[in-house]
Amino acid sequence: MANQIHPLMSFFEGYVRNFRRLNLSSLHNRSMFTSREIDYFARLGEWLGFDAYVEDSKRNDLTGRSRPMDLSWWKWDTRLDKENYVSLSLHLERESLPQKAEDTIEKLFTESAEGYRPDHVIGIQYVNSLSDIDQLNEKILTLNKHQKSQVLMIYRELNRKNQFERIKAFEGNSEGWIEIRSAVALLDPSYYWYMCFEEEWEGKAKSI
Incomplete structure (x- = not known):
């Protein structure tokens, strides 16, 4: 597993390496x-050749209403379709409130029309505790049985007293x-x- 290249985890690696920027x-x-994290992924999508949109609409077929995606990447290829996007390549949501x-x-796994089922989803989500992750990941696996997206979930736990975060990323x-x-x-x-x-973190910081 460690020797394989997983594309979405590569996005997480870039996110970590470039966060200071x-x-x-x-x-x-x-x-x-x-705003800045969404903009980072919007620019990344454009550099990779996608059309990126912030607050893009996505219909929820269960409610009949549209809820905006924080960020979407759409694939355009006139060799395959001269009038429509070929696919919704990415749906990203970023939320600060646990x-x-x-x-x-x-929102990431909304029941929607076939053209709005993303090939990839990225969720950046703060949690009260990293112990909450297992339950959230079970929900994702259940919902993704139908959508069948490649998934990257980035969970962040903030220690406000020490101004420090622990982060766990899961690709699946x-x-x-x-x-x-x-x-x-x-x-x-x-x-x-x-x-x-x-693994790069200095040992002296592990006392936090």
Whole structure:
């Protein structure tokens, strides 16, 4: 497993490596974190050749209403279709409030028309405790049996007292989870946030 390349986990690795470049400090509010992280993935999608849209509409067939996707990547290829997008390649949701974790998952796996079933989904979700992850991941696997997307879930647990985050990323599909990575987020000496992988974390910080 460790020797295989999993595309969505590569996106997580880039997210960790480049987080300091978002220039998010201890003074920024959670809306700014959301905005800059979504913008990071929007630019990534455009660099990879997709059309990226923020707050893009997606119909929920169970309710008959449309709920916006935080970010979507659409694939355009006139060799296959000269009038319509070939596929919804990515649906991303980013949520700061732990109490909205299940709602975020339901948005990612909404029952919708075939053209709106994403090939890939990414969820960036704060949780009250990393112990909540197992239950949330079970819900994802249940809902993804029908949607059959490739999934990357990034869970973040914030220790406000120490200004420190533990992060767990899970890549999987409709059959189960394929790879797990752990990271941490810390403030540098100038009080800007950066991330590094848990195995790279200096031993002195592990007392937090």
